[in-house]
Amino acid sequence: MRKIVLSVILITILVLSYCSNLFLINNPTNPTEVSNFNTGDIAWMLVASALVLLMTPGLGFFYGGMVGKKNVISTMLQSFMAMIIVTVIWVVIGFGLSFGPSIGGFIGNPLPNLFFQGVGTGTSWGLAPTIPFLLFALFQAKFAIITPAIVTGAFAERIRFWAYMLFMVLFILFVYTPLAHMTWHPKGILFNLGVLDFAGGTVVHMSAGWAALAGAMFLGKRKVPKANPARITYVLLGTGLLWFGWFGFNAGSAMGANGLAAQALGTTTVAAAAASMAWVFLDKIMGHKLSAMGACIGAVVGLVAITPAAGYVSIPHAITIGILSSIVSNIIVSKFPKGKIDDALDVFACHGVGGMVGMLLTGVFASGAVYPGLVAKGGAGQGLIFGETNLFIHQLTALIIVSVFAFSMSYILFYVVNKITPLRVTEEKEELGLDISQHGEFL
Template sequence: MSTRKIVLSILLSTILLLTFCSHWLFTNKATQTEVVKFDYGDTAWMLMATALVLLMTPGLGFFYGGMVGKKNVISTMLQSFMAMVIVSVLWIVIAYGLCFGPSIGGFIGNPIPNLFFNNVGITSSWSLAPTIPLLLFALFQVKFAIITPALITGAFAERIRFWSYLLFMVLFILFVYTPLAHCTWHPEGIFFKMGVLDFAGGTVVHMSAGWAALAGAMFLGKRKVQKANPARITYVLLGTGLLWFGWFGFNAGSAMGANGLAVQALGTTTVAAAAASMAWVFLDKILGHKLSAMGACIGAVVGLVAITPAAGYVSIPHAITIGIISSIVSNYAVSRFPKGKIDDALDVFACHGVGGMTGMVLTGVFASKAINPAVVDQGLLFGETKLFINQITALIVVSVFAFTASYALFYITNKISRLRVSEEKEVLGLDITQHGEYL
């Protein structure tokens, strides 16, 4: 038996044993003296929002799968699907505690109290979501963790070994995603205490994925053939529809209840995506290109990315502005990206990375107390500067951390299990060489 098979067998056996024994090893024997009363409406909405966010990952699979060459559709879509599989288990075992466990210096959570979802049940709640069970909050949050490494895959599409990708995904969640989530969304996190606003994942999800994508594209190098006809534009359209639909759970669900803030986030999400898609195709026409389905889809996704950090803090008109500005900025980034030197196959950095950064900056411009009373410092438009400075500070710190840490993880992964497929297998396509399947 090969070393890889032995390691995988030991890993699965260990997880199975610890899961079986977790009742005795980790369960808190203390009995709860007070029963928390939850809001049925909030709970019902968050159940739906959780399902909607999960739907985004298969949607991303279609979105990316339609863009790559025909020989790599299955592998590309499977990378998103396996994120649902691997990250879900990893989240329950340790990653939830790293994100939302007791804070260690404001940088990371202590995972010990919540190993294997110990103390994560239906009789207690998260401090910032008091009207829903803690277990529901934890399950909602895992959907964010799932899609983040899946977003990265578009950058190194058509040239990565699948087992190596799985290893990188685990390392990325443990060492990049969890500290960013803790810093941003935990009440004791350093960004949270600074007053940085990230409603649903501009830094945690999109910037981290964007910078990791850039690191991956640089580390793996260019594909042998960079220009391949998209396999299925219809898949891209379907994926965009699923992403847009699921994004309502992503943003409106981050209100943590069936309330006015959720309605506001749903509204800003709707108009930002529409405005960005409109701006993208109009700009293409102005520049002499045809109005393409691909452009309309990419524009909509860029708008969704950019409004994510601002969704619960800005007005509807300002959301339109965010959508248009982000579309123009990302369109320019795509056109100017040095494709001959860095092969970001599906423009993940230019769309998700740049889109996320644009959204973070514009949150510092348009955030308003009138929309969300939780906003302590308003945006530049309202004559205050502190929030804008905090947003820029977080942007710089997250950018440096996400890129350098991700590049280091690609290096480590490559030392353990070679990342790049051979030239022969790349020519044959990943579907047949990695999975023995083809369209």
């Protein structure tokens, strides 16, 4: 069955490549917009793209340090393979599905941009006019890469590697790209509803969180008792890389070297710090020791929660978002029904819940003083704290739509993958450890 699946994927890529060549011959792409590029913006976005890519190996260290020693390599490799597989999928068809001509506001038409045709250096994306279209597409690729990698923490230590890679491809095509189009494309339904998602609260974190919950439910509990974390030092290193890369994630979403980027960098900094502080203080209040794991998880929750709000809220409000999201996620982690649902690394409680809290609080704290476009003609409006309700209602609506879509579609994809090739390793291989049983390697 595995050989059949690989053959189908290879044949599909070859056919798409041939069709793409025909399309290029018969329909040459002529730049419709020659932009006034800004070299400072280009330089910053090149750096930001590299920073966001660094987040994925950072996530690999973050997750790898949390699992048992027999599963470190496999867990980290899941993140690295996302960089490899998703990059190819993005260039072939993913970018077109996300940012191609809109089909009903739900998905893009991939044909004009198959294999990045028409995605060059002489034109630009309408909402990022000062950088080349190619640079915008590559920046967005890094967001697509990290999203399925986030999901892996939920089913750590028990998934077959080939099945994971098949799920990753399907997740990008059927979950990530529709959400990216609906949220960030000018003709997307959530975009036109006035939903605010500065850098991926819905598209990245909520989608990954709900997919993680679906995966944990579908695969069931681990048969082998949970082992002690293999390397707390890996968790610390991973957190540092994530925090560092997140500046590209959020500040880069300003699409230029400008004041908005500086604002996003500031809100990202303080939200992460406040969330980490709140997490360890709450642990102390609840009678736990101040742990490195707690400090790291708290910082990541703050980074997740500020992501949708980064360019729309003030610095003091970013601190509030960090503290509130940390408290909520900490409580969810402690109260999550682990006896029934084995979300191994608390992906839903941290990324899913953190993303939802961030989305709602964007609807509370978004300020026209920070982002004047909110109060301009046709703007989304300000948050609840400023006496306006429309934005909060739109954020809540998006939260419900994205939650239902991401969870249900992800669960269906797990079911489909399991029919093609079993998702779970056998109990014997789980006991042996995925490093040996899946890769023939060990620490």
